[in-house]
Amino acid sequence: MRREIRITGSGGQGIITAGYLLGKAASIYDGKISTQIQSYGPEARGGASKTEIIISDEDIYYPYIQMADIFISLSQEAYERYRRDVKKDAAIFIDPTFIRPEKNGCYSIPATEEAIKMGSQIMANIIMLGAVAQITGVVSIESLQKSIRSTINERFLEMNINALLKGCELGKRALEENTIKATASD
Amino acid sequence: MISNDEIYEKYIRKGTMPTILCAGCGNGIVLNTTLRAIDELKKDIDKMVFVSGIGCSSRLSSYIKADGLHTTHGRPIAFATGIKAANPDLDIVVFTGDGDCAGIGGNHLIHGIRRNIDITVIVLNNYNYGMTGGQASPTTPLESLTTTTPYDSFEHPFDLSMLAMAAGAPFVARWTISHPVQLVKSIKKGLQVKGFSFIEVLTPCPTSYWRRNRIRDYEGIYRWYKENTVNVKRAESEPDKICIGELQNIQKKEWTEQWKELVERVSK
């Protein structure tokens, strides 16, 4: 199965790093095939930043998004700019600190809020990754952990792993809330 | 002192003489003085490379019985940088001209100096593009006639030695072909300096430049270089003349030594 993931945000939020960690987790530790591409140049400075990851069980020929299965956004500008070519039933993840939740339902993960509570706002990307993995199962949490361990500098490792676990927790909670919401609206 | 026959036998590639250069061209004098400097220093010629660009000056590398690289127009310093950086054990001499070095290759000159790579650059400044028949060059003096300044030249010329000094070359000297003994001494010093040495030689182009600019006899040309230059030590008394001599001699860290230090630091 081919899954197309787009992660967006503003420069400095660690969007590219999140994409790299995700792709690496899938390809190196989950034994799947994965490609990652990212935006460059003026596009990636200050303003909106974007990375696209394809994860599949088979060879990936076309490394670009045709219709995204998962769309993640950490800033309003990036959300508006890149919320296109997204499947109707795609899993949408937003950070409520910056973006108003979608009317038709989405996963609202307070990654930035939790990151600030943990003492470092730059952890928001990892928290979001944890939630995404927890909810979509696109990669295993275990592989994400390995991906972080083999990438992040030792000094910040514990903080990042904690952030990931926090993200998983938020994911579980969001899943429960969404299930409740879905049941209520039925 | 070593004779010309001995120099010839030791350093000149067989079958290449007489040179393609015109009668009265000073380039041969620069070739001779360079070889004498090398001989006096007892350099191992097999560990030297003579790099040149394009132009009359740049033909000199082909006459020397040694490794030589006759490169593209304006780029000898770039090629030389590659050789020296890849094998710092080699001693590199660059022969270049005013058009080659200051026109098309000006950027390589200032960056070679900035980098302070250990090469000896000998610029044969003949005030024009001689090989192509005498067009104006970046060093053509004001009010000179050339084939592309038929109504005389008004562009301000470069003073190459001043340029090299300002860019920070550790060793800068300027002589003319009428000062061959001093030139040998300066080339010797330049070869010994660890870093970028810049030696400018004012050398006549009788065929293309001087024929169009007042002086038509070889004796007059030779004397012009004596009479219109002044040693740096007496420059203040004759400010209108071209200043010659050893113009700069400073210490500066050299590129290949710094690279070696870096390699030792990071490969531990």
Place this chain on the structure above:
Amino acid sequence: MITIKENYCKGCGYCIIACPTKALKRSNKINSRGIEIPIVEEEKCNKCHICELSCPDFAINVEEE
């Protein structure tokens, strides 16, 4: 001993001007390329080798006895 390689000489005469003892002078001697080559007055030579350094064509040779 001063010798001049006639076939190398291009007749610029720089050796004549450079010689401090005026041991070289112009002549009517013409080489195969139609060039006037200088002549030497050996006894005036002080073996300073300036003429050798001033020759662009390795055409002149000074040997000390």
Place this chain on the structure above:
Amino acid sequence: MDAYDILGPSEQYIQGDKACVYGALIAGCRFFAGYPITPATEIAEEMSRFLPKLGGTYIQMEDEIASMGAIIGASWTGKKTMTATSGPGFSLMQENIGYAVMTETPCVIVDVQRGGPSTGQPTMSSQGDVMQARYGSHGDYEIIALCPSSVQETLELTIRAFNLSEKYRVPVILMMDESIGHMREKITIPKDVLIANRSTVDISYAYYRPFRTGYMHATKIPEFAPFGSGYKTFITGLTHDEDGFPTTVNPKAHSDLIKRLSEKITDNIDDIFYVNNKHLEYAEIAVISYGISARPSLAAVNMAQKLEKNVAFINLNTLWPFNYEFISELSKQVEKIIVVEMNMGLMYHSIREAAEGRCDVVLVSSLGGRVPTPKDIVEMIK
């Protein structure tokens, strides 16, 4: 120290640009000169990090002309050398690429293609430089240009580029594109790789003539004597004889030299030319592509195969020398050749020329950095 000691784990998730560096280091590249330019900058960055650890040399030059000059100079000391650039820088390198051809200097030039002409689209993918790779320098010459379609292939073809460069004493161009350069994929670092080295001279100086061929080995490739080895080699970009000395007004000397320089490539096309193909045996249609465009092409071919179409996929991993015979034979077999490329049709012309009207040759062109989708190509197969 060995390249394998510093490259890290055997499986990594890296960009094409970095894989190119890995390939170069495994192949024995120990000298890099370059100038920053998107999307090739990462190659210079990684080289500056790795080379000092291997006792190699990295130098950032003042421009691409100087970079090309520096790698040629360095190659004459016997080192394996490389530079990397993109369109505008590739244009600047052309004169010295011709110099490397003329002087038979082994070196590798990487061109990570972006949209042109001029500054164009620095961060977007393109395949607009393939003709510049072939004909960019002036005069008659042949060139070798390889083209990878994945990060793994980038690593492998970089090694191949060095091997061909050393073997034939020619500059070899690795034609990447922004998509491949910047994309991350898993690579497996190959072990026990075959590495070629230039054949160096081992006769006495008295008998050595730097550009004489065929007296030690029956090839058209002269033996190499690095600077500093005492062979007093003179190298010039002027037309030269076997001694390396300029002979600029002798028509025969020029024609002999130019023919030999070309023939050392064209005579060995079987060794140099290499393509990846699929389903060729019963094909009625062939899709030919290269670089990033080859990926959607293969996806399209697979889709068409499921619809029981006899479609072959050909990935031109060797862009140059062009194999006329291969395309000619193909044109006798298939009814249609579909060429997919991110330009207004460049390889398309050579392919059409080789097909000589025996089959239809159509173009799927994509511009502006947009990589063609499998759907674009399937439309043409139907």
